[in-house]
Amino acid sequence: MTEKVTELLKKKNLDAILISDGYNMRYLSGFGGATGYLYISADQKVLMTDSRYTTQAKQEAPKFAVVEVSTEKGYRELITECIRKDQTKTIGFEDQQMTCADFKKISSPTKDEATWMELGEEVNLLRCIKTEEELEKVAKAEAIGDQAFQKILGDIKPGVTELTIAAKLDYYMRELGAEGNSFDTIVASGLHSAMPHAVPTAKKLEKGDFITMDFGCRYDGYCSDMTRTVVLGEASSKQKEIYGIVLKAQMAALEQICAGKTGSEVDQVARGLIAEAGYGEYFGHGLGHSVGLFIHEEPRLSPKCHSVLQKNMTMTVEPGIYIPEFGGVRIEDLVVITEKGCRNLAHSPKELIEL
Ligand SMILES: [Mn+2]
Structure with a gap:
């Protein structure tokens, strides 16, 4: 991955870069300890960390x-030594990640001898297009999610709390080989499902509830993400209507997504269908995001993202309709962008499940 840094140094006219973001550190060096800094120039590749991680760092990087x-x-x-040894004149740093206090402290000895340049999203963007090896890890993480979903369906019964369902999903993913969660599991039932990012509570599941489960795990550092909404008992006609619209919007976006389209174009496919059905005001978030070492990566599928999708990017496709005082539905898959379309890594059923 360090060839990508060489290109970045050239492109930005830099002598060196300082990496402080844990995900970028892992991506560029292999070190997963997320504590420390990388200094990379034409002549030096230095990983600085503390004694808790030295052994791990030597093995992994x-x-x-x-x-x-x-x-x-x-x-x-240590960073000052690296800069002086190279006689570095321009050094890039991750201004979006480093705290102001850390930056002032780290750069103070060399602020008159080197120009510190803000890199913005530049280093994160190196991670956009995944290698086959990375895609295998994301696919494995998503497969664990699929299996956990299959198992949790047997636990969804009246009287069980959202917290219990969330805990069991987490347990199943761990048991199936996950290192941990890629974000806090969302289980939102009944009226709670009207909140896209509801936090699980002690509320008990009741007959007639929509139950939205949004969850993901990490496998060898890489994240998965999926959402399914089910109904406990028989779905009402309104629940069926809303579910049907979200599913139609998701399928249409999956049909249209491919390399060469922009994030906003794909977003509009789903957004347009939901608006046409009269629920436009109830779909407030973007259609999707990229996924990798971190759960929310660039680019996005949203009205504001005009980045062009490229082969081997990973994207979630997750439209939703959330009606206050009624409930909500979200359906989310994770796909790999291909030349002509996409490869869906999620295989859980999507027809409305009534339990
Ligand atoms: Mn997501």
């Missing part, structure tokens, strides 16, 4: 010189 901070030499001193 063999191409980097691993340096441990000490009481005499903290990150500021």
Whole structure:
């Protein structure tokens, strides 16, 4: 991955970059400890971390010189040494991730000898297009989600709380090989399902509830993301209507998504159908986002994202309708963009499940 940094240095006219974001650190070096810094220039590749991670860093990042901070030499001193050794004149840093306090501290000794340049999203964007190896990990994580969904269907019964369902989903994913969650599991039932990002509560599931479950796990660092909405008992005609519209919107977007289209174009496919059906005001969020080492990556499927989708990007497709005082539906799959369309990594059923 460090070839990508060489290109970035050239493109931005930089002598070196300092990486502080844990996901970027992992992406560029292999080190998953998320604590420390990477300094990368034409002549040096240095990974600075503390003693809790030194052994792990040496194992995971063999191409980097691993340096441990000490009481005499903290990150500021080590980074200053790297800069002076190279006589670096321009250094890029991750202004969107580093705190103001850390930046002031780290850059203070060299602020007159080197220009510190804000990199914005530049380093994150290196992660957009996934390699086959990365895609395998995302697919494995999504497959774990599929299996956990299949198992949780047997636990959805009247009287069971949202918290219990969330805990069991988490447990199943772990049991199936996940390292952890890619975000806090959402289980929203009844009126709660009208809140797209509801937090699970002690509310008991009741007959007639919509139950929206949005969950994902990490496998070898890579995230999955999926959402299914089911009904406990028989669905009402209004529930069937809303579910049908969301599903139609999702299928249409999946049909249209491919390399070469912009995020806003694909978003509009689903948004247009939901608006046509009269529910436009109840779909407030974007249609999707990319997924990788972090759960919400660029680009997005949203009215504001005009980035062009490219082969081997991963995108969620997750339209929803949320009606206050009634309930809501979201259906989410995770796909890999191909030249002509997409490869859906989610295989859980999508016809309305009545339990
Ligand atoms: Mn999502």
